Structures are given as C-alpha cells and as structure tokens.
Amino acid sequence: MTDYPRIPLAAVLGHPIAHSRSPALHGYWLKRYGIKGHYIPIDIAPVDLPRLLRILPELGFVGCNVTIPHKEAILQIADVVTDRAALIGAANTLIFRKDGKIHADNTDGSGFIANLRQNAPDWKPASGPAVVLGAGGAARAVVAALIEVGVPEIRLTNRTRARADAIRHDFGAKIHVHEWTQAPNLMDDAVTVINTTSLGMTGKQDFHVPLYRMNPKALCNDLVYTPLKTQFLIEAEDRGATVVDGLGMLLHQAAPGFERWFGQRPEVDEATRQAVLSA
Ligand code: NAP
Numbered sequence: 001m002t003d004y005p006r007i008p009l010a011a012v013l014g015h016p017i018a019h020s021r022s023p024a025l026h027g028y029w030l031k032r033y034g035i036k037g038h039y040i041p042i043d044i045a046p047v048d049l050p051r052l053l054r055i056l057p058e059l060g061f062v063g064c065n066v067t068i069p070h071k072e073a074i075l076q077i078a079d080v081v082t083d084r085a086a087l088i089g090a091a092n093t094l095i096f097r098k099d100g101k102i103h104a105d106n107t108d109g110s111g112f113i114a115n116l117r118q119n120a121p122d123w124k125p126a127s128g129p130a131v132v133l134g135a136g137g138a139a140r141a142v143v144a145a146l147i148e149v150g151v152p153e154i155r156l157t158n159r160t161r162a163r164a165d166a167i168r169h170d171f172g173a174k175i176h177v178h179e180w181t182q183a184p185n186l187m188d189d190a191v192t193v194i195n196t197t198s199l200g201m202t203g204k205q206d207f208h209v210p211l212y213r214m215n216p217k218a219l220c221n222d223l224v225y226t227p228l229k230t231q232f233l234i235e236a237e238d239r240g241a242t243v244v245d246g247l248g249m250l251l252h253q254a255a256p257g258f259e260r261w262f263g264q265r266p267e268v269d270e271a272t273r274q275a276v277l278s279a
Contacts, residue, residue, distance in 0.1 A: 008037040009060045010261045013049065014067040017041040022065055024279030025254055029266040037262050046070065050077050057096040062261045064094050065254070071137060078104035087170065088140045093257040108138065109145030111253025116221060118252075118268070119244040123219045126150035128191035133183060133209060135163035138223050139196040143171050146192070155186040159197075184210040187218070193236070195222045200230040207231040216240030225250060228277075247273060 012022040026039035044052050066074050071090040075081050079101035085091040091104035116123055130151045135158035157178045158164040168175040200207035201224040220236035225246035233243040251268045259265045
C-alpha cells in the first residue's frame with residue numbers, strides 16, 4: 001500500500017455559519033501559498049459539538065475555528081485551555097494534537113492589537129486611558145489585550161452594567177465601570193476608544209453614542225466591520241481622531257491558526273483584505 005501524505009483539513013464551526021468570512025480568508029491563503037489543504041464551514045448545533053470534535057481528527061482535520069454560539073462552551077470540551085482563553089472565558093482556535101488532545105486558545109486579543117499596530121503605528125496605548133464601549137464576549141478579549149499592552153486605565157461602559165462589573169471582577173483594578181448614559185463624558189482625554197458593541201452593524205441598531213467630547217488625538221477602532229466604515233468611525237474621523245476598521249482584527253486573529261494547521265505564517269496585507277472583501 002502506498003503511504004500518501006494526508007491533506008490537512010481545517011474548518012470553522014458555528015451555528016449558523018453561512019455568513020462567515022473565514023473560509024474565503026483561509027481559502028485565499030491556501031491558494032496564495034500553494035498549500036494542498038482545505039478549510040470548510042460546518043454548521044453544527046451546540047448539542048452535537050462534543051461528538052463532532054472527537055470525529056474531526058479521525059477524518060484528517062488538524063484543527064478548527066469556533067464561532068458563535070460555541071466560543072464559551074468549547075472551554076468545557078477542550079482538554080487543554082490556554083491561560084488567556086481561560087481568563088477571557090472563550091476560545092476561537094483549536095488544535096487537534098497528535099496525542100488526541102484538543103488544545104483551545106483565544107487569538108481575538110492578539111488579532112485586535114496586531115490590527116491597531118499595523119494600521120496606526122503611532123498609537124501609544126500606555127500613554128493614557130482607554131474607553132471600551134460594550135462588555136460582551138469580544139470586549140473581554142479587548143480588555144485582556146489592552147491590559148497586556150500597558151493601558152493604565154480602562155473606562156468600561158455597557159448597557160447592561162452587570163456584564164461590565166463581571167469584567168471588573170475578573171480583570172482587576174485597572175477597569176473602571178461607568179453607567180452607559182455616561183459614555184459621552186468618558187472621552188475627552190482618552191487615548192484609545194473601542195466600540196465592542198454590535199451597534200452600527202448591518203441589521204443591528206444604529207450607533208447612537210454622542211462623540212462631541214472625543215479627544216481629537218484619540219485612536220478609534222470599531223470591531224464591527226460590516227459596514228467597513230461605520231457611523232462611529234465616520235463621526236470620530238470628523239472630530240479629528242485616527243480611525244481603524246475592524247476587518248484587520250478578523251484577518252489577524254486567523255493567522256496563528258493557519259500557521260499551526262498548515263505550517264506557514266500568512267501575511268495580512270492589502271491583497272488579503274481585498275480577497276476577503278470581494279468574496
Ligand atoms: P455579544 O457578546 O453579543 O455582545 C454584544 C455587545 O453589544 C454587548 O455589550 C451588548 O450590550 C451590546 N449591545 C447590543 N445591542 C445594544 C444596544 N441596542 N444598545 C447598547 N448596547 C448594545 O457580542 P460580541 O461577540 O462581543 O461581539 C460584539 C461585536 O463585535 C459584534 O458586532 C461582532 O461582530 C464584533 N466582533 C468583531 C470581531 C472582529 O474580528 N472584528 C471579533 C469579535 C466580534 P448588553 O450586554 O447590554 O446586551
């Protein structure tokens with residue numbers, strides 16, 4: 001019998017999954033680097049997730065991404081969870097190890113920072129406070145990353161205060177929780193302002209936080225990337241702020257998984273952006 005090398009397979013698991021841009025992104029990189037591999041979307045209900053994760057490695061899958069609604073539940077299923085995924089309370093990148101163990105990591109925070117470093121090289125996060133709007137799953141990764149790069153104070157505000165209080169509890173004294181109605185008053189000396197809410201996303205409620213006290217020297221980033229130029233970014237730019245859209249975070253958070261599964265660190269550049277935007 002001839003021993004053919006196995007073609008590496010990877011996937012994104014979600015429910016629903018049709019909207020995901022990850023297959024277009026990984027497909028583009030596979031083609032660009034001439035790698036014989038495949039990356040596919042799999043729609044899987046939460047109840048079936050544990051069983052699927054034990055079958056995938058047997059079929060030749062080397063790992064996968066997980067997205068809504070599996071990012072939190074995966075921590076209970078994985079055998080090894082990185083410290084940062086445990087602290088954030090969610091994982092997005094799985095490696096199926098040769099010893100049969102499932103390794104879970106969270107690359108959202110490093111993707112978030114890589115996007116800002118690439119598109120706003122003059123950003124100095126340690127030089128002043130950050131404002132984080134929203135306290136959902138994505139906010140936890142953003143807060144962890146901001147602390148890691150030395151932000152001295154994080155002003156956190158969310159419509160549902162309890163979720164912001166929980167982040168304060170988990171991440172410590174650098175987090176200062178403010179009422180959602182106070183959001184406009186947190187901005188005048190902020191060096192960094194991040195929208196982690198889904199406000200302004202196509203199909204969701206409009207972004208409605210007034211920005212009249214925005215620091216014109218701030219760096220503003222929206223995690224929402226549909227549309228690419230959100231109302232938040234348009235208004236922040238009108239007030240002189242530097243703005244970075246959310247697509248780069250999606251691209252950068254994908255790079256470590258691709259490297260682990262397919263053995264090549266992919267470049268995140270304009271060609272990558274265009275490949276995903278035109279898919
Ligand atoms: P999530 O856990 O569902 O959190 C949603 C957040 O939006 C919560 O803070 C929620 O506040 C807030 N929100 C929703 N509707 C609101 C309203 N009408 N008024 C005020 N606040 C409202 O979702 P997530 O996973 O954190 O994702 C948040 C956004 O980030 C989504 O648009 C997602 O697509 C985007 N995202 C982008 C990337 C990227 O790579 N660029 C990565 C991850 C996420 P409550 O707690 O009060 O409900």
